Amino acid sequence: MTASHRPPSDPRHQIRVTVETEYLADQSDAASQRWVFAYHITILNEGTVSARLLTRHWVITDGEERVQEVHGEGVIGEQPHLAPGQSFRYTSGAVLETEVGSMRGSYQMIGEDGIHFDADIPAFTLAVPHALH
Structure with missing residues (x-):
């Protein structure tokens, strides 16, 4: 069977x-240029079809514009299955060599209807308190 991809505007496949x-x-060390951040993610299936998270893709950019993919x-060793209206929450972390950075990405999903689609992860900032004005 061939899987197809649908645009994220398809109401069946809406992941927020x-x-x-x-x-x-307590885990960071400015002298070693090591700043540690946690990020708490909530994935909510707002579509009408159950979906499973298969893979992830992150783009991490530090304050010097160095990019790591x-x-x-x-995620965290799981491939969660989300029925319509169901959410999954997890916590992970990132270590930067600067006080400020950003992350963005996507989750590659498959609906129970066999259609593959991406769920965008909006860009967010990682910053030491008071590092940004």
Whole structure:
């Protein structure tokens, strides 16, 4: 069977991703240029079809515009299945060499109807408190 891709505007395949960030001062060390952040992700299926998260793609940019891309299966060792209206929440982290950076990306999903689609992860900022004016 051949899987097809549909634009994210398809109402059957609507995934909302929200992000909260947290600076982890106790794990960071400015002298070593190591700033550690946690991010808390909520993935909500607002569509009409159940979907499974297969893979992730992250683009991480630090304050010096250095970019790192991360590809991998699932999130935190899981490939969550989300029925319509269901959400999945997890926490992960990032280590930067600068006090400020950003992340964005996407989750590659498959609906129970066999259609592959991407769920965009909106860009968000990682920043030490008071680092941004």
